[in-house]
Structures are given as structure tokens and as C-alpha cells.
Amino acid sequence: MQRSILWVLLAFLAISCNQTVKNEGDNQEAVKTEEIVSATIVELLAAPADYQDKEVAVSGMVTHVCRHGGQKCFIVADDGETQIRIVPGGDIDEFKIELEGSTVAFKGIFRVQTVELTAEELEEYESKEHHEVEQSHSDAEKAEYFLEAVDFKEVTP
Amino acid sequence: MGWRKWNRWIHRELGFLFFGMTIIYGISGIALNHSVARHWNPGIITNATSMQYPGTLQKSEVDRNTIEIILDLTGEKENYKQYYFPDQDHLMIYLKGGHIIVELQTGEMQLTKIRNRPVFSELNYLHYNKPKKLWTWFSDLYAFGLILIAISGLLLIKGKKGITGRGGILTIIGILIPLVLLIFYLWL
Incomplete structure (x- = not known):
């Protein structure tokens, strides 16, 4: 039995x-x-409608990884200022903090957030303990554009 | 064997079998509760040390030589990755296992070392079902076992201390508390 x-x-x-x-x-x-479009961060943010819901390849230095579960990270463009938010998608569970300071090539879907999602994100952003200090990726965190990564590779360690 | 004996057998055997799983989910549950509430980060340990750069800096003056001086001062030469300016007043130097933030106008430096918190990072790995595959099915089995442990626990004792007496009152209280809190936070 x-x-x-x-x-x-x-x-x-x-x-x-x-x-x-x-x-x-x-x-x-x-x-x-599916077809993958290669673009820079500046190109993506200059004409978001052209890339919306398309699979794109983009790379940049990771400036910050969310400390609470690694559910988002930010990469900076070559101009040293423009940043974009990356969220895990596909088989990616989280981004490790070890990615900070590394140049990483991401492949994913470029998304434009819905109004409801923006409200949720703003609510989270406004959490008083979110960050000890205002950081350079704050604008990218609030932005309605982000990349839902399905794959990534460290270009420089 | 009567149903009460079966009930006791189920409660006892599953209790033994899933003791380890209950501890894993219990400890990581507390940790994740406070992680979500942003009280504490169970996954990582950060250590910050303040230091002083000899003099002040300007963004336009910072070059690889400046970075080398800072890395020498902090003893992090071997761990250097890249640097950038988060804003006009700060320089961020990324390291393997941390970073250095320099306040350009004052020369104040903060070296932050980051490492995984032992035990908790592993427990969270399981609690979040990061392994997937077999872990999914074993943790499902545990969840089902936990339901059986709870139900069999209700029927373990008969009489005044059982489900028809004090046990029943405690059970109702235990159901009402989350229900009231849910109504309060979700709809009021």
C-alpha cells in the first residue's frame, strides 16, 4: 500500500x-x-511609440538594483544621464545586486505602462523608506517606459 | 482502527515529516514580512564606512587618476568595476561587492560593502520558489500536508478542551483576526 x-x-x-x-x-x-530591434537608451526614449511592445536589445551600465527582491534595475546611457528601468520577465526571477557597476546587454520587450500600473508604481515610489536619498534613477523609476527583460548578459564584469 | 486513531496518526506523521518545512517557511515568512514592510532586508548585509578624500573635487576634474587615489585610500583597488556621476554633486564608484559614494564638494567618502546574508538568503530562495521544478511539487505537498495537519488538529481532542469547547472558541478567534484585519485594510 x-x-x-x-x-x-x-x-x-x-x-x-x-x-x-x-x-x-x-x-x-x-x-x-520574433524580430529583435537593436537600439540605444536615448533612441528608445526619444521615440517610444516606435518601439512599444517590440522586442529590443539595449545595453548600458547598471546603476542600481532594487534591494528588495531585485525586481527592477536601471541602466544608464552613454551620455551618463539618461536611464531606463528594466524589470524581469520570461525566465528571469530577479536581478542580482552584483550587476551594479557592470555593463549589461538586455533583450526584452519595450513597454509603456498603463495608467493603473503607473499609480501602483508611484505609490511604491512614494513609500518613505524606499531610498535613503534621492537618486539619479528616480526619473526612470517614475517614467512610464520600461524594458521587460527576457534575457541578459554581462558585457563587462 | 477508528477514525480518531487515523486522525491522530495523520497529525503525528505529517507533523514529523514536515517539521523542517514548517521551520523553513516560518523563519523566512517572518523575514519576508519585514522585507515587504521595508523594516529590514533579510537578503543582504550592508556595512558602511566613512572616509575623507584629501581635499575637494569637481566633476570636470575627476579622471581615472582620481579614481585610483580613491581606490588606494579605501583599499579597494582589486575590486574596481566602473564609475559614474549620479548627479552634479556625487561620484559613484562601483566595486565587486559594494560601492563608494563621494560627495564632491566636501570630499566625504562612504564605502559600502554588500554581501548576502547567510541562512536567510537561502531560506528566501526556497520561500520564493526560485528553484522551481521539484521544489514546486514538494512545497505543494507540504502546503497540502499543512492543511491536513490543521484539520486533523481540530479533531485531535474531544470534550471541553476540544473543538466543541475552548478549542472551538480559539479556532473562531483565529479565523476572525485575519478576517477583521482584511476588511479593515482592504475595504475601510
Whole structure:
């Protein structure tokens, strides 16, 4: 009886794992078939409508990674001022703090936030303990544009 | 075997089996509660040290040589990554495992070292289901087991101290507290 229960449990786990692997494979195939547009941060923010919901490749130095769960990070353009917010998407769970100061190439979907999301983000931003001091990525944090990253690679460590 | 004996058996065996999981989720639950409330960051430990640059600086004057001097002063030459100016008054030097913020006008430097908090970062890794795969199913099994432990716990004792007596009152209180707080925070 106990052996039967154990075998049923193991079979259930094996089937579930196989399904997960298959689904992940399908998603990767779907991503590969889409066209990827290469752009700089300045280009993206100068004409956001041109890139909205398109898959883009963008790179820059990571200036900040959210300390609470790594659910967003910011990269700065070559001008040293313009920044864009990156949020994890696809199989990315979080961004590690170790990315700060590294130049990273991101691939992802360029998004324009809806009104509801902006309100949520602003509410979070206005949390009094969010940051000890006002930081340079504050504008990018409040901005309605962001990149939902599906893949990234450190260019410089 | 009567149903009460089965009930006691389920409660006891699952209690033993899932002791470790309850501790994992209990400790990481407290940590994440306070992480969400922004009281404390369970994932990382930061140590800040204040130092002084000999003199003041201007943004236009900062070059690789200036950075080398600062890295020498802080003893972080081996850990240098890149630098940039967050604003007109500050210089940020990124290091492996931290950063240095320099206030240009005063020369005040703050070296911040960041490292993962042992134990908690691992527990959070599990609590957030970062491993996915088999962990998903084992933690689901645990959650289901926890429900069984709770239900079997209600029926463990009969009489005045059981579910029909004091136990029932405590159970109702335990249901009402989250319900009242939910109504208060969500709808009032």
C-alpha cells in the first residue's frame, strides 16, 4: 500500500516536470521567431511609440538594483544621464545586486505602462523608506517606459 | 482502527515529516514580512564606512587618476568595476561587492560593502520558489500536508478542551483576526 502511494507520487512528479520542460521549450521557440530591434537608451526614449511592445536589445551600465527582491534595475546611457528601468520577465526571477557597476546587454520587450500600473508604481515610489536619498534613477523609476527583460548578459564584469 | 486513531496518526506523521518545512517557511515568512514592510532586508548585509578624500573635487576634474587615489585610500583597488556621476554633486564608484559614494564638494567618502546574508538568503530562495521544478511539487505537498495537519488538529481532542469547547472558541478567534484585519485594510 505504502509502496503504491510512493510510486503514484513519483509518477505525478515525473509527468509534471516533463510538462514544464516542454512548455519552456515552446516559449523559447516563440521568442526566437520574433524580430529583435537593436537600439540605444536615448533612441528608445526619444521615440517610444516606435518601439512599444517590440522586442529590443539595449545595453548600458547598471546603476542600481532594487534591494528588495531585485525586481527592477536601471541602466544608464552613454551620455551618463539618461536611464531606463528594466524589470524581469520570461525566465528571469530577479536581478542580482552584483550587476551594479557592470555593463549589461538586455533583450526584452519595450513597454509603456498603463495608467493603473503607473499609480501602483508611484505609490511604491512614494513609500518613505524606499531610498535613503534621492537618486539619479528616480526619473526612470517614475517614467512610464520600461524594458521587460527576457534575457541578459554581462558585457563587462 | 477508528477514525480518531487515523486522525491522530495523520497529525503525528505529517507533523514529523514536515517539521523542517514548517521551520523553513516560518523563519523566512517572518523575514519576508519585514522585507515587504521595508523594516529590514533579510537578503543582504550592508556595512558602511566613512572616509575623507584629501581635499575637494569637481566633476570636470575627476579622471581615472582620481579614481585610483580613491581606490588606494579605501583599499579597494582589486575590486574596481566602473564609475559614474549620479548627479552634479556625487561620484559613484562601483566595486565587486559594494560601492563608494563621494560627495564632491566636501570630499566625504562612504564605502559600502554588500554581501548576502547567510541562512536567510537561502531560506528566501526556497520561500520564493526560485528553484522551481521539484521544489514546486514538494512545497505543494507540504502546503497540502499543512492543511491536513490543521484539520486533523481540530479533531485531535474531544470534550471541553476540544473543538466543541475552548478549542472551538480559539479556532473562531483565529479565523476572525485575519478576517477583521482584511476588511479593515482592504475595504475601510
